[in-house]
Amino acid sequence: MGDVLAGFHAAWEFEADSVLIRYERGIRTPKLFHALGERRVPLAALAGVTLTPGRRGPVVLRAEPRPGADPLMDAADGQLKEGCDPYRLVLPADRETLAEYYADELRARITDTGPADRHLVAAPEAPLQFKAYDGKASFDGAAVRFRWSWTGASSAKWKAGDQYFPVAELGGVEWRSPELFEGHLRLLRREAAGPQKAAAQVPRPQPDQDPAAVVFGLGYGPVHESLPFAAAVLAAVRAAGPTAPVPVPAPRRDPADIADRIRHLGELHQAGLVTDEEFSTKKAELLAEL
Numbered sequence: 001m002g003d004v005l006a007g008f009h010a011a012w013e014f015e016a017d018s019v020l021i022r023y024e025r026g027i028r029t030p031k032l033f034h035a036l037g038e039r040r041v042p043l044a045a046l047a048g049v050t051l052t053p054g055r056r057g058p059v060v061l062r063a064e065p066r067p068g069a070d071p072l073m074d075a076a077d078g079q080l081k082e083g084c085d086p087y088r089l090v091l092p093a094d095r096e097t098l099a100e101y102y103a104d105e106l107r108a109r110i111t112d113t114g115p116a117d118r119h120l121v122a123a124p125e126a127p128l129q130f131k132a133y134d135g136k137a138s139f140d141g142a143a144v145r146f147r148w149s150w151t152g153a154s155s156a157k158w159k160a161g162d163q164y165f166p167v168a169e170l171g172g173v174e175w176r177s178p179e180l181f182e183g184h185l186r187l188l189r190r191e192a193a194g195p196q197k198a199a200a201q202v203p204r205p206q207p208d209q210d211p212a213a214v215v216f217g218l219g220y221g222p223v224h225e226s227l228p229f230a231a232a233v234l235a236a237v238r239a240a241g242p243t244a245p246v247p248v249p250a251p252r253r254d255p256a257d258i259a260d261r262i263r264h265l266g267e268l269h270q271a272g273l274v275t276d277e278e279f280s281t282k283k284a285e286l287l288a289e290l
Helices: 033-034 069-074 093-109 155-162 195-199 223-240 254-270 275-287
Strands: 004-007 010-014 018-023 038-042 046-054 060-067 088-091 128-131 135-139 145-150 163-166 172-175 184-188 213-215
Touching: 004 128, 010 093, 018 163, 033 223, 046 093, 060 093, 060 254, 069 172, 069 195, 069 223, 088 093, 128 223, 172 223, 184 223
Parallel strands: none
Antiparallel strands: 004 010, 010 018, 018 038, 046 060, 060 088, 128 135, 135 145, 145 163, 172 184, 184 213
16 A cells, blocks of 8 residues: 555554554654654554544544554553544544545455454563652563652562562563552563462452552653553563463452542542542442452
């Protein structure tokens, strides 16, 4: 194909076996797009294409990645806001006919729609690092390091000391967006196979008490830094061997701990950092753990 379709914040270049997405670096462009720069998406990584026609407004062309084909989307796990979706191209209304043409061309070239058995889209390149609320995370391509901060880290993390996680010892990554309450990045250790090992699994501690996790806060661990980091680690883990163990339910918390968290949640709500809906939902989740 070889043509270029330019929209708001990005341009797609159509090639014989892939789509090269180049993101703008404008002031209004999402910071995640700045961090990604450009991405080559093989057609084999796509499950489909959708086109939302505009009513005297923008037209949205979106490529749908196959599950397991893109480490970035696997790590995001549906938490990205619509405006930060790297597979979404917003076009002026007068380009609707052109968008329909390219959508049809892409659909005709897509052959696989099920889950991918390996990552087909390249992960962000290491080295990567970001500052979380309770420490600094760095990844050199072979290992992840957590270095705790004096002001944010819990006593449990200080007692454990700074952490070093070779990729070979990891089984996956758990990323919860910093734009959500209790956002964090947790590293999941690789578990040996067998019923005895599975039976020996114990519930994981809360992220602020877990030396294998860093927690986010307002201005700490932003999406455009922590998500590419999580994707790069996830890609390295998947390339090294089997995927993550099945998540284990969190332990029941002490009532006093839950009361403190509800009080903190209320303070965030009063400050306008948490919406009414988020406050009600999270409060119900915390009460359910009693």
